[in-house]
Amino acid sequence: xxxxxxxxxxxxxxxxxxxxxxxxxxxxxxxxxxxxxxxxxxxxxxxxxxxxxxxxxxxxxxxxxxxxxxxxxxxxxxxxxxxxxxxxxxxxxxxxxxxxxxxxxxxxxxxxxxxxxxxxxxxxxxxxxxxxxxxxxxxxxxxxxxxxxxxxxxxxxxxxxxxxxxxxxxxxxxxxxxxxxxxxxxxxxxxxxxxxxxxxxxxxxxxxxxxxxxxxxxxxxxxxxxxxxxxxxxxxxxxxxxxxxxxxxxxxxxxxxxxxxxxxxxxxxxxxxxxxxxxxxxxxxxxxxxxxxxxxxxxxxxxxxxxxxxxxxxxxxx
Ligand SMILES: Nc1ncnc2c1ncn2[C@@H]1O[C@H](COP(=O)(O)OP(=O)(O)O)[C@@H](O)[C@H]1O
Ligand SMILES: [Mg+2]
Numbered sequence: 001x002x003x004x005x006x007x008x009x010x011x012x013x014x015x016x017x018x019x020x021x022x023x024x025x026x027x028x029x030x031x032x033x034x035x036x037x038x039x040x041x042x043x044x045x046x047x048x049x050x051x052x053x054x055x056x057x058x059x060x061x062x063x064x065x066x067x068x069x070x071x072x073x074x075x076x077x078x079x080x081x082x083x084x085x086x087x088x089x090x091x092x093x094x095x096x097x098x099x100x101x102x103x104x105x106x107x108x109x110x111x112x113x114x115x116x117x118x119x120x121x122x123x124x125x126x127x128x129x130x131x132x133x134x135x136x137x138x139x140x141x142x143x144x145x146x147x148x149x150x151x152x153x154x155x156x157x158x159x160x161x162x163x164x165x166x167x168x169x170x171x172x173x174x175x176x177x178x179x180x181x182x183x184x185x186x187x188x189x190x191x192x193x194x195x196x197x198x199x200x201x202x203x204x205x206x207x208x209x210x211x212x213x214x215x216x217x218x219x220x221x222x223x224x225x226x227x228x229x230x231x232x233x234x235x236x237x238x239x240x241x242x243x244x245x246x247x248x249x250x251x252x253x254x255x256x257x258x259x260x261x262x263x264x265x266x267x268x269x270x271x272x273x274x275x276x277x278x279x280x281x282x283x284x285x286x287x288x289x290x291x292x293x294x295x296x297x298x299x300x301x302x303x304x305x306x307x308x309x310x311x312x313x314x315x316x317x318x
Contacts, residue, residue: 004217004316005031007186009126009178010140011214013149014190015200019222019308022300023190023292024142025052026308032068033309034318036137039125040071043118043143043152047073054301066302070136076107076117083117087167112151112158116172119155123175126184146189146204153179153187153214179214186217191281193224193274202284219287220312221278223294225271229264237264290315 004010010027014020021042028040039062042049050058053065060078062070107114122141128134144152151158156179160172179185187208191201201219208216229237239245241261249257282289292311297304 004186004188005034005036005138005318007184007217008130008136008138009122009185010138010217011143011149011153011185011187012141012190012220013143013146013187013204014220015197016145018190018192018197019220019292020145020190021047021049021142022052022305022308023188023220023222023312024140025049025305026292026312027188028069028071028138028140029053029066029305030309030313030316030318031138031140032066033313036068037135038069039129039134039136039139040065040069041122041125041139041141042071042073043141047142049142052300052302052305074118074121076114079117079121080106083120110159110162112155112162115152115155116159116175119152119179120171120175123156123178126178127174130184143187146200149187149204150207150211153208154212157212176213179212182215185215187214188217188220189287190220190222192222193277193281195277198277198281198284201281205285205287216287218290219281219285220290220292221281222292222308224278224291225267225274225294227271228267234268237261 005027012020012024012027014023025040028038031038040049042058050056050065050071053069053071055063055065055071058065058071058073060072060075060082062072065071107117122139125134125136126139129136129139143149156172156175160169160176163169163172189201189204191197205216205219208214240249246257290312292308292315295304295307297307
């Protein structure tokens, strides 16, 4: 797994709310700290990626949000505008005015059109950088959530099957070559040690294998509760909670002793409740699992992003 960051294109998906954006931002930061120039692509228009670097919102043009990390917000309309400019060489495409009308027509014309405008732009940045025309060593995508990501990744094939000949079909061929190359691309899934995220992850991994040629990377298990106490500590707590010992502790330290013991019991119980979900994940998915601890921080800004990046770096052996 140490080679995960040596690919050129990492997609990150996951059930909404599990920490997909946090992990995406952290992967970008980690790669930049390893000396890579990273393009971080946000696909969700309501996204919060720049917040995770304590940076104001960004647009379609990449903006540096941390040393080595350039973020952009990918909207399908901006992507179509760029595509028309580059490929059709329509003079002064900026002046054809509101593109929204055309866009709605094109985007609703067939399944996969909206998606290919997203994945096409991403693949284009990768191809440009491989061929030395764009500066990125790595493109990291905060992709669609689990329910929609397959359609997103499979859009080139959908379009190819729809369009039999001509330039559009040729466009799909190189995209599919990038998306299916395990030396270039990996789809990663963020999950949490809870029932629904684990089920969705197992299902998604199976669907990605069955329905796409996109290689799978790692599963990031986010919000894993720390293990402050191990089985070996339990007799110690048992002895502390025992009558005479507890009385002595209360005399020395006051009622806070009970709070501490309650907190310890709660930590152990919470962690235990998550064990079956982690077991189900390990049994249901044969991909490397990278664990990220639950962060007890108030603000999820740059400091939290860096903490997640450090955890991922440790898991990757960096
Ligand atoms: N490791 C973590 N520990 C604690 N809270 C986390 C962790 N990762 C993410 N969060 C919090 O969970 C919420 C959802 O995270 P976010 O990355 O926006 O998820 P998604 O992109 O999947 O919707 C945010 O409030 C975020 O701060
Ligand atoms: Mg998000």
